[in-house]
Structure formats: structure tokens, C-alpha cells
Amino acid sequence: MxxxxxxxxxxxxxxxxxxxxxxxxxxxxxxxxxxxxxxxxxxxxxxxxxxxxxxxxxxxxxxxxxxxxxxxRGVVFQRYSVFEHLSVTGNVMLGLELPRAKFTGRLFGAQRRAARDEAVAMLERVGLGAALDKYPQQLSGGMQQRLAIAQALMTKPxxxxxxxxxxxxxxxxxxxxxxxxxxxxxxxxxxxxxxxxxxxxxxxxxxxxxxxxxxxxxxxxxxxxxxxxxxxxxxxxxxxxxxxxxxxxxxxxxxxxxxxxxx
Missing domain, CATH: 3.40.50.300 (P-loop containing nucleotide triphosphate hydrolases)
Known part of the structure; x- marks a missing residue:
């Protein structure tokens, strides 16, 4: 490969x-x-x-x-490479929104609901299903690194x-x-x-x-x-x-x- x-x-x-x-x-x-x-x-x-x-x-x-x-290619660094101003779900959805929403950078309607469903499924896989609406500063170090991994995997690299x-x-x-x-x-x-x-x-x-x-x-x-x-x-x-x-x-x-x- x-x-x-x-x-x-x-x-x-x-x-x-x-x-x-x-x-x-x-x-x-x-x-x-x-x-x-x-x-x-x-x-x-x-x-x-x-x-x-x-x-x-x-x-x-x-x-x-x-x-x-x-x-x-997805990447995860030692320090938690997540966006502080976005919720846990928002951080993971970003990987779907940016390439799909070419002009606005955001999805709307059915597309946004589908992207959120994908993000929630990924967060549940990494053990963050109970923290969907929290922000990175509310998470422990291990949880932030789980979030960074979910974010990296969201685009299916x-x-x-x-x-x-x-x-x-x-x-x-x-x-x-x-x-x-x-x-x-x-x-x-x-x-x-x-x-x-x-x-x-x-x-x-x-x-x-x-x-x-x-x-x-x-x-x-x-x-x-x-x-x-x-x-x-x-x-x-x-x-x-x-x-x-x-x-x-x-x-x-x-x-x-x-x-x-x-x-």
C-alpha cells in the first residue's frame, strides 16, 4: 500500500x-x-x-x-487537537461539514441530521455517548483524546x-x-x-x-x-x-x- x-x-x-x-x-x-x-x-x-x-x-x-x-490521512497529536469553541458533537461533525458544504461550511436540514447521526454513532464507539453536548474543557484528558481519535476517524481515512x-x-x-x-x-x-x-x-x-x-x-x-x-x-x-x-x-x-x- x-x-x-x-x-x-x-x-x-x-x-x-x-x-x-x-x-x-x-x-x-x-x-x-x-x-x-x-x-x-x-x-x-x-x-x-x-x-x-x-x-x-x-x-x-x-x-x-x-x-x-x-x-x-487522519492525525492525532499528543496534545488534544480539538476545537474548544465547539461541542463534542460539533467537533466530530466538522469533518463531515467542511467537505460536504462547499460554500457555507455548514449543513442544513436532512443533511445535517444525517451528519449528526454519523457523529453520534462514532462518539458512542469511542465511549463518549454520554458527553455529546459537553465542551472539550469539561472533559478529562483521556476523554479529550477519545474525541480527537473520533474526529480523525470521521472522514474514514x-x-x-x-x-x-x-x-x-x-x-x-x-x-x-x-x-x-x-x-x-x-x-x-x-x-x-x-x-x-x-x-x-x-x-x-x-x-x-x-x-x-x-x-x-x-x-x-x-x-x-x-x-x-x-x-x-x-x-x-x-x-x-x-x-x-x-x-x-x-x-x-x-x-x-x-x-x-x-x-
Whole structure:
């Protein structure tokens, strides 16, 4: 479904990413881990269309990705990317109103009722059926992130991009959000890319783990070389493969400790 061909990203003389090559099938859940500043969020912005590759190409179904964000791609950030002045239902309906109401930006009559019904059904799926008329400031952090996920899914994207979506949540709420996300992923067959600094989270949720690291270091020019995908680990979460997942985590954790000592 998605192919990354020799992608580089530079900002001036600083190389952030280099020589990225990757193939991802439809329905995969790719967890992206690595040290801070190694280009994970930059790669996510390339997939979203916020940034353009300096070199190389990103293909969707064999064709170049559109150069700007579109309905094929939903995104959820770490901080709750919702509109404070809109109700819970209004936030989710917005994804339907903007593309359908070309001139006014709003729907009316039967179209608006149908859009509200769709929004309510989505909110019930993410556990917000009792908060339809509340505003974001009246919601807890976990509820706001549920709202952001509902908002992202409302346009039925093929690819969902998550930039540390649970980093600001307490551990108990994070577990609830993990269960919610896995349920939605299995139900909708989305292709997901998720940036996380939590190794356990990455290995627990992902069907594939991508480790970003900067493998070439020039002491005289620390910004000269960019990060690459140094590990590309497919995961099988069946009971028989639990030990292999544990071993893969141990390898990545060990490499991370070595890098930290070297630094």
C-alpha cells in the first residue's frame, strides 16, 4: 500500500533523515520508536503531507502521495487537537461539514441530521455517548483524546497518523486508550503509524516496530548525517510468539542503552 523509496529530509545543511526505504501493507500497525530528535515526527509529517522529502518519493498504491494533507490521512497529536469553541458533537461533525458544504461550511436540514447521526454513532464507539453536548474543557484528558481519535476517524481515512497520542495520559487511562485503539484498528482495518517513546507501548500495540537511529556520527559535523530505520521488526502477537517479541524488545532496549552510554 505504502512504499518509501530512498527518502531524505534536510533543513538547510542539517540532514534529519537519510536513505529511508520501507514497504507497508494495508492494515499494518507500525510503531515508531527511537531517541528524541532522530526524525520520527519529521517522518510522520512527511506521511501527512506537512513536509516534503528533499530526495526520494513516498507512494500510495504506486502513485505519489498528495503533497498536502487530505481525507486519506487522519492525525492525532499528543496534545488534544480539538476545537474548544465547539461541542463534542460539533467537533466530530466538522469533518463531515467542511467537505460536504462547499460554500457555507455548514449543513442544513436532512443533511445535517444525517451528519449528526454519523457523529453520534462514532462518539458512542469511542465511549463518549454520554458527553455529546459537553465542551472539550469539561472533559478529562483521556476523554479529550477519545474525541480527537473520533474526529480523525470521521472522514474514514485509509491511514491514521499518531504522534505520541497517549504521552500526556496517566498509566490507567493509557491502558484504556490502548484497548480502544486496538479495537478500532481491528474493526476498521486502518493502516496506522504511531510515534512513541514507550518501548512497551510500541511492542504491545504494533504489528511492526520501526526503530529510528543515527548510525553514522561525524564529531566534526554532528548534523551531517541523518537517521535511518535501523530495525524493522514484524510482530506476531499470538501466544506462541510471545518469547520472540520479548527477545526483540530486549535487543532494542540493549541497543538503546549502548547508544546512551556512548553519547
Amino acid at each position: 505504502i512504499e518509501i523509496r530512498n527518502v531524505w529530509k534536510k533543513y538547510g545543511d542539517q540532514v534529519v533523515l537519510e536513505r529511508l526505504n520501507l514497504r507497508v501493507e494495508e492494515g499494518e500497525f507500525c510503531s515508531m520508536i527511537g531517541a528524541s530528535g532522530c526524525g520520527k515526527s519529521t517522518f510522520l509529517r512527511l506521511l501527512l503531507g506537512q513536509e516534503r522529502a528533499t530526495r526520494g518519493e513516498i507512494l500510495l498504491d504506486g502513485k505519489p502521495f498528495p503533497g498536502e494533507p487530505d481525507a486519506h 485509509r491511514v491514521l497518523l499518531l504522534d505520541e497520542p497517549f504521552g500526556a495520559l496517566d498509566p490507567g487511562i493509557r491502558k484504556e486508550m490502548h484497548d480502544l485503539l486496538l479495537g478500532l484498528w481491528r474493526e476498521s482495518k486502518l493502516t496506522i503509524f504511531m510515534v512513541t517513546h514507550d518501548l512497551k507501548e510500541g511492542f504491545t500495540l504494533g504489528s511492526r516496530v520501526l526503530v529510528f537511529d543515527k548510525v553514522r556520527v561525524d564529531p566534526q559535523a554532528p548534523g551531517a548525517y541523518g537517521a535511518r530505520i535501523t530495525y524493522n521488526i514484524p510482530l506476531d502477537h499470538s501466544r506462541d510468539s510471545a518469547s520472540s517479541i520479548h527477545m526483540a524488545r530486549a535487543v532494542v532496549e540493549g541497543a538503546s542503552r549502548v547508544d546512551a552510554v556512548s553519547a
